[in-house]
């Protein structure tokens with residue numbers, strides 16, 4: 263096992279990060295989730311931190327990874343990555359116990375964790391942040407959202423099973439948790455079990471080892487609602503599939519609700535037993551597609567509000583128009599800006615955001631140059647690149663030129679004079695004027711915003 267080296271200079275970086283985190287995490291969560299973390303080692307810009315058990319690790323990864331990373335990067339004054347290691351002695355326990363934080367008094371506030379019901383020891387607590395009220399419905403997720411609500415309102419009556427599939431970080435787990443919360447809000451005695459397919463498998467293996475499979479089966483088969491996340495994990499794992507098949511049947515026959523998420527459509531899941539595949543298709547299959555620009559902005563605003571982060575509109579637009587479609591990544595950027603702003607006591611501005619996120623965004627944009635922007639913008643408006651460089655003052659032409667100038671500033675690191683020189687030798691003050699003008703117009707004109715978004719996507723493609 264890696265042991266904490268107190269004389270390691272990075273140990274004090276961790277100590278500094280902890281005191282930074284204390285300023286931004288509510289006290290209860292801070293003592294539940296941050297204090298038990300120990301410094302283990304530091305290698306190649308990666309901080310290795312040890313945590314009590316696997317469940318704790320997963321929880322941190324889902325909820326605090328980005329914040330911890332930001333606090334560490336601020337303390338170390340450079341970008342670091344973070345990895346959590348399960349402390350060995352605890353890893354060997356057959357079934358990880360819930361850490362203290364999971365023990366709540368049953369009242370579910372935004373900061374408390376919903377404890378799995380009696381008999382649901384194998385289940386994970388629901389994520390308190392993943393409720394319907396915190397979910398933004400918009401292009402891409404409307405259908406899955408409506409389906410999840412229908413199931414939550416009428417468990418085991420409308421659609422059984424509900425199978426939600428879609429790409430990484432698009433809100434599948436959020437909807438699955440929201441179903442659980444909603445059912446518990448209406449009936450606190452309901453036995454709701456939320457669990458990842460991976461956890462299902464690990465626990466099965468543990469119970470086999472302990473020769474207690476009857477107990478395992480009884481636990482999973484005595485719930486009212488089974489919410490299984492990331493079912494794709496069981497592909498190719500025969501024994502887990504068999505066990506899951508029987509659990510599924512037992513629940514289904516007893517009119518219990520089953521909801522499943524997956525990154526693939528059932529027919530596209532390789533190495534999945536046919537009988538399971540067909541069961542996944544018995545109920546309703548709902549997909550989640552990547553969000554459009556407006557939905558991304560709405561989600562960012564909602565997250566900012568929930569995390570008490572002051573997010574100006576231009577920064578929300580800047581983040582949303584980055585080419586990331588993964589909402590988790592988008593949220594990570596927001597949390598990082600929020601942490602930086604609060605730790606350094608400075609407001610979030612567009613300049614600060616660009617500076618702070620340049621390492622994250624740079625890779626995707628490194629091949630973008632002014633010529634590409636000119637060509638793509640000209641094509642989009644049916645103009646010639648020479649028109650953009652010219653002095654012609656036709657209204658449509660002027661706006662296309664100003665958009666191209668704004669895109670150069672947004673997508674490249676070129677200076678104002680450099681950009682001006684590539685647009686027929688324009689003065690840097692003309693470039694500044696154009697960039698500011700487009701920025702002001704975008705704040706008021708969502709049509710212009712989406713036009714620019716389309717051009718940007720074409721450039722980044």
Ligand SMILES: Nc1ncnc2c1ncn2[C@@H]1O[C@H](COP(=O)(O)OP(=O)(O)OP(=O)(O)O)[C@@H](O)[C@H]1O
Pocket residue numbers: 392396397398399400403428429430431432433434435436437492525561564589590593
């Ligand atoms: N429509 C939405 N409204 C609000 N938040 C959202 C929305 N969609 C996704 N999120 C947020 O994005 C993050 C990632 O979502 P989630 O974990 O549910 O994704 P996932 O599809 O289950 O990803 P994975 O495939 O990695 O399991 C979460 O913090 C979630 O709250």
